[in-house]
Amino acid sequence: MDFVIPEELSMLRESARRFVAEELMPLEAAHGQAHDIPDDLRARLQARAKELGFWAFDLPAEYGGGGVGALGMCLVFEELAQCNIPAFRAPTVFTPFLGPVLFHGNEAQKAKYLLPVIRGEKRTAFALTEASGGSDPANMATRAVRQGSDWVINGTKIFITGADKADFIQLFARTSGTGRQGITCFLIDKGTPGMRLGQQFELMSPDRPWELVLDNVRVPASQVVGDVGQGWNLAREFLDMGRLIHGPKAVGRATRALRLAINWAKQRKTFGAPLASRQAIQWMIADSEVELHAARLMVYHAASKADRGEPYHTEASMVKLYADEMMLRVVDRAIQIHGGMGLSRELPLELMYRDARSRLVTEGSQEMQRMIIASELLSGGGQIERF
Numbered sequence: 001m002d003f004v005i006p007e008e009l010s011m012l013r014e015s016a017r018r019f020v021a022e023e024l025m026p027l028e029a030a031h032g033q034a035h036d037i038p039d040d041l042r043a044r045l046q047a048r049a050k051e052l053g054f055w056a057f058d059l060p061a062e063y064g065g066g067g068v069g070a071l072g073m074c075l076v077f078e079e080l081a082q083c084n085i086p087a088f089r090a091p092t093v094f095t096p097f098l099g100p101v102l103f104h105g106n107e108a109q110k111a112k113y114l115l116p117v118i119r120g121e122k123r124t125a126f127a128l129t130e131a132s133g134g135s136d137p138a139n140m141a142t143r144a145v146r147q148g149s150d151w152v153i154n155g156t157k158i159f160i161t162g163a164d165k166a167d168f169i170q171l172f173a174r175t176s177g178t179g180r181q182g183i184t185c186f187l188i189d190k191g192t193p194g195m196r197l198g199q200q201f202e203l204m205s206p207d208r209p210w211e212l213v214l215d216n217v218r219v220p221a222s223q224v225v226g227d228v229g230q231g232w233n234l235a236r237e238f239l240d241m242g243r244l245i246h247g248p249k250a251v252g253r254a255t256r257a258l259r260l261a262i263n264w265a266k267q268r269k270t271f272g273a274p275l276a277s278r279q280a281i282q283w284m285i286a287d288s289e290v291e292l293h294a295a296r297l298m299v300y301h302a303a304s305k306a307d308r309g310e311p312y313h314t315e316a317s318m319v320k321l322y323a324d325e326m327m328l329r330v331v332d333r334a335i336q337i338h339g340g341m342g343l344s345r346e347l348p349l350e351l352m353y354r355d356a357r358s359r360l361v362t363e364g365s366q367e368m369q370r371m372i373i374a375s376e377l378l379s380g381g382g383q384i385e386r387f
């Protein structure tokens, strides 16, 4: 088995690494605790990302993206994630982070929504979760009812990232049936009468998602993506990609935390010797590296499957489950090695810790990932070929 990163992806990773070190890290001191960056800085970074060929690196080349594939995308995200500026987690700084839904749209939808997003001219948000339970979205209460050539939508979504800045929302509503059948995906333009922002959630992580209220929102049937009643498949595809992307982000941040811990352990002396000379500290460093390596391999494996067009639904769940828990453990050890300084806002570790904790809930909780993995094993008789 060949574990070598292809030459062109290795070069891409190298330039991403340089971009992060030279242009992003210097911004961390000023923007490391803010949950957004000023619009002019966002525009400047977006322009620079376009200049360097990073903008929309993860999207298919035939639509104007960088076409680097899933493995290339993971390698770049791993580098970008090392810079701990909360706003860089959000879409639109380096890529629209679009997800697959709009690629299933018809030509008119692609022209009106997909292409402007890829060019960086429009922003979007993904609205699935409701108060009735994010883990069980099939239980959604938002309803869309057909009236003539229109659909009328009523309901409330919660925890919607970027809803305030979105030019349109990819929104899921029940159009018939129960369970996962009968869910439909709609595109709803900002300013459509009846759609408004509700409360903004203050969380322990820097994320600030929104409640989104739909009160008799009327949209023409042309705003349906794909077939009526088939929205669950679109949502699932989006979530698979989102869970895979959790992997490189966790690996990138944990790598940074481990590097900080190693540097500190070498320079900090207690009882006349550097911390790095103590076995207790060495074991924390060794355990972190082993777990990081395992997570990285899982990410590259799942991404390679995605690039070959093979199903990677279960692998994406395994990546999300393992990489996010790994990140929490590695950051936790890095804080421990730093002692009081690890808790201080002078270092990015406390922010990474809050971030790592919140990742165990977002994009499908850890329990949901375990359910997906177990269900595959149990329904397939345990005979799973991963390679």
Ligand SMILES: Cc1cc2nc3c(=O)[nH]c(=O)nc-3n(C[C@H](O)[C@H](O)[C@H](O)COP(=O)(O)OP(=O)(O)OC[C@H]3O[C@@H](n4cnc5c(N)ncnc54)[C@H](O)[C@@H]3O)c2cc1C
Residues within 6 Å of the ligand: 126, 127, 128, 129, 130, 131, 132, 133, 134, 135, 136, 158, 159, 160, 161, 162, 203, 205, 207, 208, 209, 358, 361, 362, 363, 364, 365, 366, 367, 368
């Ligand atoms: C920062 C942030 C950003 C988000 N962005 C978006 C977004 O842009 N768009 C969007 O649609 N959603 C978004 N979400 C919602 C997110 O996907 C949900 O919060 C998540 O899926 C969990 O759903 P819930 O909060 O309703 O928890 P619940 O579904 O109520 O679950 C509560 C707890 O019970 C556990 N649990 C539930 N069912 C079971 C079971 N059967 N067995 C064992 N344990 C179970 C869960 O694992 C969880 O720990 C965001 C959330 C956060 C925090």
